[in-house]
């Protein structure tokens with residue numbers, strides 16, 4: 001499998017940006033909804049969304065939170081900015097940044113969310129190190145992602161496995177390797193989206 005580079009991500013999402021909401025909006029929406037409901041219950045003072053994309057989640061965060069969204073694709077961020085402008089009562093900053101090497105000081109956020117990003121970023125372990133650094137100790141990390149091994153989706157995973165660098169995500173992405181290997185505390189895991197395509201993982205940053 002050819003590795004994904006950050007240039008592959010930028011290139012892929014330059015192509016996807018104008019189509020993204022139509023291709024991946026509704027189909028991945030139940031997972032986003034479950035994630036934003038969890039954030040709503042937590043009411044974090046400072047929230048970071050990594051890979052904010054076109055900003056599909058922004059309107060469902062608590063308006064009392066200070067919200068920061070980062071993404072490496074300026075084309076995706078442009079669409080997110082138009083959405084953020086409509087949300088007059090919110091405090092939202094959107095920044096072009098590679099989340100594997102962020103500019104924020106340690107422990108800047110109470111909650112860090114990653115909707116559909118971990119299997120897109122070139123080096124998921126480097127991203128995990130970085131989100132644990134910017135999330136405060138005992139803060140919450142929410143990971144929403146597709147993980148391989150589902151009875152229903154294995155055929156599609158195999159079909160696109162060799163195209164990771166072109167399609168911009170790893171379809172073959174193992175929950176044990178990517179989540180359970182870290183010394184954080186997994187608090188809950190819930191299947192979301194059609195036929196359990198994705199999982200919402202709630203993690204305590206111990």
Ligand SMILES: C[S@@+](CC[C@H](N)C(=O)[O-])C[C@H]1O[C@@H](n2cnc3c(N)ncnc32)[C@H](O)[C@@H]1O
Nearest residue numbers: 013051052053071072073076098099115116121
């Ligand atoms: C599948 S999209 C998800 C967008 C949005 N979170 C959603 O719920 O639809 C993945 C997004 O992550 C961004 N991304 C991938 N790797 C990144 C990285 N290392 N740093 C910042 N953004 C990244 C991509 O540019 C893209 O906008």
